[in-house]
Structure formats: C-alpha cells, structure tokens
Amino acid sequence: MEDVCGTGRKTSCTTGNRTTGSSSNKAGDRPAVCSDGTEHHPEEEDDNKLSLISWNVDGLDEEEQPERARGLCSYLISHSPDVVLLQELIQPYTLFVKKHLADNYTFIEGGKEDYFIGMMLKKSRITLLDSEIVAYPTTSMMRNLLVAQVLFKGQKFCLMTSHFESCKANAGERMRQLRLVMKKMAEVPDDVTALFGGDTNLRDAEVGKVGLPGCVSDVWEQLGEPEHCRYTWDTHVNTNNDHRYNSRFRFDRLYLRRAAGDGVPQLEPDSMALIGLEKLKCGCYTSDHWGIYCTLSTQ
Numbered sequence: 001m002e003d004v005c006g007t008g009r010k011t012s013c014t015t016g017n018r019t020t021g022s023s024s025n026k027a028g029d030r031p032a033v034c035s036d037g038t039e040h041h042p043e044e045e046d047d048n049k050l051s052l053i054s055w056n057v058d059g060l061d062e063e064e065q066p067e068r069a070r071g072l073c074s075y076l077i078s079h080s081p082d083v084v085l086l087q088e089l090i091q092p093y094t095l096f097v098k099k100h101l102a103d104n105y106t107f108i109e110g111g112k113e114d115y116f117i118g119m120m121l122k123k124s125r126i127t128l129l130d131s132e133i134v135a136y137p138t139t140s141m142m143r144n145l146l147v148a149q150v151l152f153k154g155q156k157f158c159l160m161t162s163h164f165e166s167c168k169a170n171a172g173e174r175m176r177q178l179r180l181v182m183k184k185m186a187e188v189p190d191d192v193t194a195l196f197g198g199d200t201n202l203r204d205a206e207v208g209k210v211g212l213p214g215c216v217s218d219v220w221e222q223l224g225e226p227e228h229c230r231y232t233w234d235t236h237v238n239t240n241n242d243h244r245y246n247s248r249f250r251f252d253r254l255y256l257r258r259a260a261g262d263g264v265p266q267l268e269p270d271s272m273a274l275i276g277l278e279k280l281k282c283g284c285y286t287s288d289h290w291g292i293y294c295t296l297s298t299q
Contacts, residue, residue, distance in 0.1 A: 054197035055291030
C-alpha cells in the first residue's frame with residue numbers, strides 16, 4: 001500500500017494503526033506455483049555474483065492476499081536470490097512464506113505487530129552473524145531500520161532494509177530517515193560492504209536536499225539510469241488499487257557503500273530488472289509495487 005494520499009484508498013496512509021486484514025484472507029496452504037502455470041527453474045548460481053530482491057509486498061491489502069502471497073513465493077523460487085528485502089509484511093503473509101521457503105532461507109523480522117519489514121538470507125550462500133532493529137525516533141508510522149551483519153563468500157556485508165515514512169506531506173521525516181541510514185552506511189568499517197534496499201518513498205528533490213555521502217552510490221544511477229527499471233511505483237500500469245490520479249515514482253531504491261580495506265573484493269552492480277510485472281491468475285499483480293531484482297559482482 002503506497003503513500004499517495006487522498007487517492008480514494010480504503011485505508012488512510014496518515015496513521016501507523018492500519019488494519020491488517022481478517023483471518024478469512026490469510027494466505028492459504030496451496031503450494032506456491034508460478035502464476036502462468038509453467039515450470040520455472042532457479043537461475044544457476046554464480047559464485048562471483050550476489051543476487052538480491054527488494055520488494056514492498058503490500059501485505060496490508062486484503063484483496064486476493066493468498067494468491068498474491070503465492071505469487072511472491074513463485075518469484076522467489078524462480079529467481080532464487082541470495083538476499084530478499086521485504087517491506088509491508090504482516091504475520092499471515094510472513095508465515096505463509098516461511099512455510100514454503102524456510103528450508104532454504106533464514107528469516108529476520110523487523111517487528112511482530114501490525115506491519116513490518118523483513119529479510120530472507122539464502123542458507124547455502126549467506127551466513128548470518130548478527131542483526132539489530134534501529135528505531136526512527138520521530139516516526140508516526142511505526143517505521144524502522146533492519147540491519148544484518150552477514151558473510152558472503154567469506155566477505156563481510158552489512159545488509160539494511162527499511163520502509164521510509166509515507167505521504168508527500170511527510171517529506172521532513174522521510175529525509176531524517178534517509179540521513180540516519182546514510183550515517184549508518186558511512187560508519188560501517190572499511191572492510192565491510194554495506195548494501196541497503198527498500199521502499200524509501202523518496203522523491204528526487206528530497207534526496208538532493210539530503211545528499212548522499214561520497215562513499216555511497218545509488219545502484220540504479222551507477223548502472224546508467226536504465227529506463228526499463230526507473231519506476232517501481234506506476235499506477236499507469238499497476239491496477240491493484242484504485243487511484244484518483246496516475247503517478248510514477250522511483251520509490252524503491254538500492255544504495256551501495258563498497259568496502260575500502262586493502263585486499264577486500266569490491267562489489268560492483270551488474271544488472272537490474274523489475275519483477276512482478278505479470279498479472280496473476282486472480283487478475284491482480286503480486287503487489288502495488290514492482291519488485292527490484294539486482295545482481296552485483298565481486299571484482
């Protein structure tokens with residue numbers, strides 16, 4: 001559920017106390033299958049590449065929630081990412097994903113009540129060392145930052161995800177959250193690679209006002225600003241919810257701070273694509289956001 005206020009949505013985005021849906025809409029127990037009915041095989045793993053999905057899954061939307069949860073699992077199975085960064089989770093949605101993917105992924109949650117953020121780390125590729133939840137002191141929407149210290153191929157990584165404050169009117173709080181995240185990334189030790197992904201709700205002008213530290217790069221920009229994956233929020237195409245006005249924004253972003261220690265491999269963005277562009281059999285998309293699938297190579 002997104003932050004374009006006054007759109008006729010049945011749930012207001014101006015409060016953190018949002019309804020998470022009735023039990024009748026909990027994700028069902030049918031197996032996760034690909035939405036087009038065809039068999040998908042996980043992509044062959046490349047030891048030199050880290051793959052990542054970041055996605056606001058709109059767990060607060062009750063419409064076709066079980067089918068959309070199955071759609072998410074289908075994408076995760078077919079892409080088999082090393083790291084999954086999720087926003088706007090609720091407990092029924094999370095329990096469904098765990099039931100189908102817990103054998104292959106370690107789950108970390110940024111909360112338990114209402115809606116929250118989370119991470120999934122592929123057990124065969126990523127070793128979890130530690131994790132913490134960092135509070136945003138002035139949020140009015142229960143937003144926070146989830147941080148995980150991990151190992152990938154023996155290299156230290158600091159992974160982060162968040163769901164920044166929603167609504168155009170909350171630009172000030174959103175920029176405070178961006179400053180906090182940038183400070184955290186810049187403070188990571190030199191021998192650690194920091195990687196952030198999430199639904200930032202940021203407008204370009206807000207990023208310009210805050211600025212990024214010199215050591216942090218916007219992955220999409222570094223890849224040459226490819227037009228095919230510019231807009232992760234696009235109501236011109238995504239019809240999951242009724243909106244009074246059509247809009248396009250690059251709300252979902254990835255930020256990278258490379259390790260700088262001597263002899264530490266450098267991580268370089270390799271590719272980026274949007275996922276979730278296909279409608280499910282129920283007629284809905286997996287989420288009102290498109291997901292980001294990104295690969296990065298160690299140099």
